[in-house]
Amino acid sequence: MLGLLVMLPLVLGAQQCPSVLDPAVEPRLACFVDATPACPPDRRYCVGLQLHxxxxxxxxxxxxxxxxEHAFKLFAPADVGxxxxxxxxxxxEFAVMHTADQRDEVGRQQFTRGVIHVYLVAQLDDVDIPGAQIRGVHWRQRSNTDKRWIILSQIGSNVVMAHELGHxxxxxxxxxxxxIMNKxxxxxxxxxxxVFVPQELEIVLKQRDAMLRDGSLETISSPR
Known part of the structure; x- marks a missing residue:
């Protein structure tokens, strides 16, 4: 009986997050896919986030x-999840981001089209104000501005990713x-x-369609 009680949390955890049982997956990474919400089923467009x-x-x-969850709320009028x-x-070496060079380098080799790459770091310094930190940034690689990604600091609140997705x-x-774009x-x-006010939503809709058209983003037809 004691053995069953010991195993019960693991079994319940595996039901919610099957990847915890995969020896090839680092434990701290295991539940980011399984235990985060998928696109709301009513959204026409479902965009993938590749986390780092x-x-x-x-x-x-x-x-x-x-x-x-907050991004779902803000992007609902754009029919995007x-x-x-x-x-x-x-x-x-990327946990504490002091410089613009680090922001460039973090995604240089991993960038791919079709998804939004999101880098999760411990500290993100303001490259314009010495000694200051920021919560997030939408960053374009300076040598090739078609390559871009989002970087989020662990001190960010639940609205930060939605703001950076707005960018x-x-x-x-x-x-x-x-x-939400007014700081x-x-x-x-x-x-x-x-929220995104009507004037901003018009831009979001145009950019959504442009990115889907040129392959910068792809919509996932069968969300998990």
Missing amino acids: LADGAEQTPAWMAAEL FTVVGIDAISA FFGLPHSRYTDS RPREQPPWDAR
């Missing part, structure tokens, strides 16, 4: 799930009061109530 977790970074599947299609570990879908920072300090609306 730096050694030393502390993001968890629950952390990523919160980021995804996101799903984690894979994850791998990257070197600890990926063509949005600059803005001054619209209700916009100006203000109390209202609270961060989790900020």
Whole structure:
């Protein structure tokens, strides 16, 4: 009986996250695919996220799930959802990102078209303000700006990935009061109530169609 009680948590965990039983998968990476939400079934477009977790970074599947849920909310008017299609570990040299050169180098060899690459790091320094940190960035490789990815710091709240995805879908920072792309300090609306305003949504829709048309993104026909 004691043996059954000991095994029960493992069995229940494997039902929710089958990859925990795969010896080829690092334990800290195991549940990022299985235990994060897939694209909502009502979305016409489902975009894959390829995650890369730096050694030393502390993001968890629950952390990523919160980021995804908020992105689902903001991108609902664009009929777009996101799903984690894979994850791998990257070197600890990228866990603390001090420089623009590191931002360039992190995705130089791993970039592929069709999905959005998201790098999870422990610390992301502001390359324009010495000593300051930021929560996330949409970064274009400076030697080839067609190659781009998102970098997220572990100190980011659940709205950060949605903001950076806004940049990926063509949005600059803005001054619209209700916009998540407006970073100006203000109390209202609270961060989790900020959205893409109609003027921004128009840009998102055009960029969505352009990226799907040129192969920068591909939609997944059968989400997990």
